[in-house]
Amino acid sequence: MKIMESYTILPFSFSRFGINQMLLVNEAGDFYFLDPPNFSSLIEYHMDTSSSAFKDLKSKHFVTDTDIEPVIDLISTKYRTKKAFLNNFTTLHMIVITARCNHRCNYCHASSEDIKAAGWDMKPEVAKKVVEMIFQSPSQNIKIEFQGGEPLLNWSIVKEIVLYAKELNKKCKKDLEFVLCTNLTLINEDHIAFIKDNNVLLSTSLDGPKDIHDANRIMRNGQSSHKNFIEKLEFVRQHLGQGSVSALMTASVISLNRMKEIIDEYVRLGFCGVFMRALNPFGYAKSSYKQLGYSTEEFTDSYKDTLSYIIDLNIKGTYFAEFFASLLLTRILTPFSTGFVDLESPAGTGICGAIYDQNGDVYPCDEARMLAKAGDKKFLLGNVMNNSYADIFLGETLQNIIANSCVETLPGCSSCVFQIYCGSDPVRNYADQGDIIGHRPTGSFCKKHKTIFEHLFKLIREDKQEVMDVFWSWITKRPIGLMKHVELSGQTIKN
Secondary structure, three states: OOOOOOOEEOOEEEEEEOOOEEEEEEOOOOEEEEOHHHHHHHHOOOOOOOOHHHHHHHHOOOEEOOOHHHHHHHHHHHHHHHOHHHHOOOOEEEEEOEOEOOEOOOOOOOOOEOOOOOOOEOOHHHHHHHHHHHOOOOOOEEEEEEEOOOHHHHHHHHHHHHHHHHHHHHHHOOEEEEEEEOOOOOOOHHHHHHHHHOOEEEEEEOOOOHHHHHHHOOEOOOOOHHHHHHHHHHHHHHHHOOOOEEEEEEEOOOOHHHHHHHHHHHHHOOOOEEOEEEOOOOOHHHHOHHHHOOOHHHHHHHHHHHHHHHHHHHHOOOOOEEHHHHHHHHHHHOOOOOOOHHHOOOOOEOOOEEEEOOOOEEEOOHHHHHHHHOOOOOOOOEEOOOOOHHHHHOOHHHHHHHHOOOOOOOOOOOOOOOHHHOOOOHHHHHHHHOOOOOOHHHOHHHHHHHHHHHHHHHHHHHOOHHHHHHHHHHHHOOOHHHHHHHHHOOOOOOO
């Protein structure tokens, strides 16, 4: 018997979720939980079009029983919003000011050099060419991020780049932003004065309480890195304000069972959030991974447990975000992309961010530069002293990366229910598996992100009001108390 189709099913992905639910996600990122009997009715065109489930699916553009063209137009608009990061092309430009550092962190991805080493500083002529290259980007938004080593060891070049970029921007009129990534331990009043005058943002690293921080982040002179960090953090805040510094942590094996202590240290020191970053097998971390590393499962178990602890802190009245979860939740619960370079499709490498090494070599991401320092220059795009903007950013190397990084066409990704929220990391695939596409079921990138997505959707499915309030407070960067005040006034921010 021929089935009379009374509605049209629009494209979506699906997966069994738990024992008695199916998770459906459409091309624009709208999602819906449906029980198996209703799912069977849906795909067999037997669903009652007057049912509440059908009406929900229709409102989220999984089905339509009216003219399809306006619905396709709406989905297309949402999809374009998700992919809006492509409009800008390269926004983030990371510059390695020097490879020298006064730390020798045991997981250092950049394989830093000794503070007295020669030949590892960016020269003025290279810095000028880098800035000129950056301003050829079509993006209206330009973020220049100073990296190392420790950038303060080549401070004169930091200043030259800031001043030259601001000079060029008088004509280009881009939205220009500067970020200095520093361990803080060398910062002084002269640095502070320039940073304040030129609105330079500060980003630093904190791995937790003293014993954890000192064990991971080792100063070459034998001093306590944590003690120096705390002193300089207080110094910076006295001059620039409480919220003037953001911090990032990297989890080594000694961190995983002490994540709650690490969070408590962040809270104690007045930070408003943390990005729980897993160890990457690059630089020094690669050679010492057996001592420092852990399995993907160990990290995700620790992540989920710590996320619960952080959520509870917020419920009890302490605003403190987990920034990676916040990025993913923004992708899941809003129409917007986050511009997070490491999780885009096509890959953000090169087209969202690029890094300029101290000698002028250009790479699509920091991990590609780390591979090059270890002797593998597969992802070298060119050099600012020898190649044009077109050579570097329109060349075969970057085009090959992008062509092989669209999750919509990749094996294992094309049918994944989390595809629209996720992305690809071809350089990590190459480092882990020797291939830029990689094998999803065994790749650490896919394992980690799929597990975290599943956990976040589990929390969303439970729909506990206090947990959802925390999630929306992170997305909107508002404490729960302020959110509830806004909602009571009739301006519900969730809409």
